[in-house]
Amino acid sequence: MSKKPLILVTNDDxxxxxxxxxxxxxxxxxxxxxxxxxxxxQSGMGHAITINSTLHIEKVTIDKGNQEEYSCSGTPADCVKLGVKQILDRRPDLCVSGINHGSNSSINVIYSGTMSAAIEAGFEGIPAIGFSLCDYNWSANFEHCKSYVKTIAENVLKHGLDSGTVLNVNFPKLDKKDIKGVKICRQAKANWEEEFDKRQNPNGKDYYWLTGKFVNLDNGEDTDEWALANGYVSVVPTQFDLTAHHSIQELNTWDFNEK
Amino acid sequence: MSKKPLILVTNDDxxxxxxxxxxxxxxxxxxxxxxxxxxxxQSGMGHAITINSTLHIEKVTIDKGNQEEYSCSGTPADCVKLGVKQILDRRPDLCVSGINHGSNSSINVIYSGTMSAAIEAGFEGIPAIGFSLCDYNWSANFEHCKSYVKTIAENVLKHGLDSGTVLNVNFPKLDKKDIKGVKICRQAKANWEEEFDKRQNPNGKDYYWLTGKFVNLDNGEDTDEWALANGYVSVVPTQFDLTAHHSIQELNTWDFNEK
Incomplete structure (x- = not known):
């Protein structure tokens, strides 16, 4: 058996x-x-799983690399579940997801299929990383990401990650020479200011396209948005205990008796 | 104009x-x-949004209540976006989602369409609550939930919620007389031990159904799982800043230089 680490790869594009x-x-x-x-x-699928439908897996060969590959009819979270529970004969040492065509920084982490795969692996206690490039283009250039992907993955294999924590890594759309390095960040407070583009179909019935503008509301210089805007690769440790522990004391003062 | 609070209601079933x-x-x-x-x-949709397809809204009348109702082709998160940005002429004072047919306690919050709607409202700064009943049955009895839904919603309208926080409320499947009250909780550490039920279609091709067993790994008596198992309505303040702040110091000791 190989002594090399076993790595499960997935994505949402x-x-x-x-x-x-x-x-x-x-x-x-x-x-x-x-x-x-x-x-x-599967972009924008959030943490979807397939519970009311069947899942199909196909062994495929796409390029000449040494990897073994399976194409799956499900979501990114389904792919991780199937990989870990059905396809792999031992537990992977690392799960990586991406590199996503488009940012998953700040609030986008919540909508992200890329990160849902990493989080799903995190549930299983597998060290996991989601990688995303701030360029939605299908023909985006990923060259400048590669050496960073390698050192970040090697660090995770070497150090491990805190239990309940996965990494959300985003790359700025820059030439490699213009990247200043890696910055450990917190998730910025940001918003999508959505607008709906209202149209009419040929029968006169209204329909809508979701559009919107991303707005960073956070002036902090320790955020992923700041790092990306200033030429850094952002790394946010991301957890899936969503408890707002700081609110528990206040909520315990409320009166829940029927009036 | 009415002085009553404006309430946006959605769900994922x-x-x-x-x-x-x-x-x-x-x-x-x-x-x-x-x-x-x-x-x-839309169960199991997680925080999905519709970005590559159109959205349709239909004004409908389903019962004799005073509410105004719109049926939407999208996900729960889409419904909140459309409600706030397109349908309502003023900002709602409260957004409630549910009552879900099935638990959204502990780790289920991540997969939950019900909670994704509440979180989407939370992004907009609207106080929001997701309600779920630990009974997957379509003909489940919701009678015992009603007075608690009312007092919890009234409390949120009265006190507001911390910025960045929404409530995840789960009801045990019990008669009202057997419910001991409301308990403020943290999210339990739990797992789905997934198994895939492998079958063959009439043409001999394999396919899979996702099945699994829920396992509570958390012995704490301050968790939502403990509360529900002991006859309480669980209320977990839930946040969408996923930063694992406690990991940032350790990650800053890593070496990201190319070897």
Whole structure:
């Protein structure tokens, strides 16, 4: 048996997306790689799982790399569950998701299929990282991400991660020479100022497209948005205990008796 | 203009589900109610939003209540976005989601469409509550939930909620007389021990159903799982800043320089 770490790779843009191909290329340098990724794009799926429908897996060969690959009909979270519980014969040492075509910084972490896969692995106690590039273009350039992906993954393999914590890594859309390094950050407070583009179909019936503008409301210089805007790779430790512990004391003063 | 609070109601089981009908009935006692809910069940959708497809809204009348109702083709998060940005002419004073047919306690909060709607409202700074009953049955009895739904909603209207915090409320499947009261809790550490039920289709091709067993790993008596198992209504203040602040110091000791 190989002494190299076993690495489970997934994403949410689909198994043929250039971002996941770049991620596989890097992971092949540091471990034995098994890919279980959606057969079609799943962006904006949040932490969806498939409970009312069946799941299909297909073993596929997409390029000449050493990885083993499976295309799956499910969501990113489904892919991780299937990878860990059905496909792999031992527990992976690392799960990586991405590289996403588009930012998952600040509030976007909540909508992110990329991060839902990392979080799903985190539930299982597997060290996990979601990688995203702040460039939605399908033909985005991932070259400048590769050396950072490698050192960040190697650090996680070496140090491990706190229980209940996964990493959310975002890359600025810059040439490699313009990147200043890695910055450990907190999630910025930001908003999507949504607007709905209201249209009419040929039968005169209204329908809507969701559009919107991203607004960073957070002036802190310790946030992922600040780091990305200032030429850094942002790394946010991300947890899935959502308890707002600081609110518990106040809520315990409320009166819940029927009036 | 009415002086009553304006309340936006949604859910993830679909606009005709008995759980949301019960919630509407209670909200009609305390405010002016507008319902924007999915036209079909959306369970397990996590925080999905509709970005690559169009959204449709239909004004509907389902029962004789005073509420105004819209059926929407999107996810629970879409419904809140559409409600706030497109349908309502002023900001709601409260957003309530549910009553979900099934538990959203502990780790289930991450997969929950019900809670994604509350969190989406929270992004907008609207006080929000997700309600769920630990009974997956479509014909579940919601009677014992009603007085608690009312007092909890009234408390939120009176006191407000900390910024960045929404409430995750779960009801045990018990007769009203057996409920001991409301307990403020933290999210339990729990797991789904997934198994995949592997089958073959009539053409001999494998497919899978996701199945699993819920396992509470947390011995604390301050958790939502403990409260529910001991006859209490659980209330967990839930936040969407996912930063694991306690990990930042350790991560800052890592070496990210290329080797």
């Amino acid at each position: 689909g198994i043929t997306a250039p971002g996941v191909r770049a991620l596989i290329e890097v992971m092949n340098l540091i471990g034995d790689v098994v890919v279980v990724a959606p057969d079609s794009p | 679909g606009i005709t589900a008995p759980g949301v009908r019960a919630l509407i009935e209670v909200m009609n006692l305390i405010g002016d109610v507008v319902v924007v809910a999915p036209d079909s069940p």
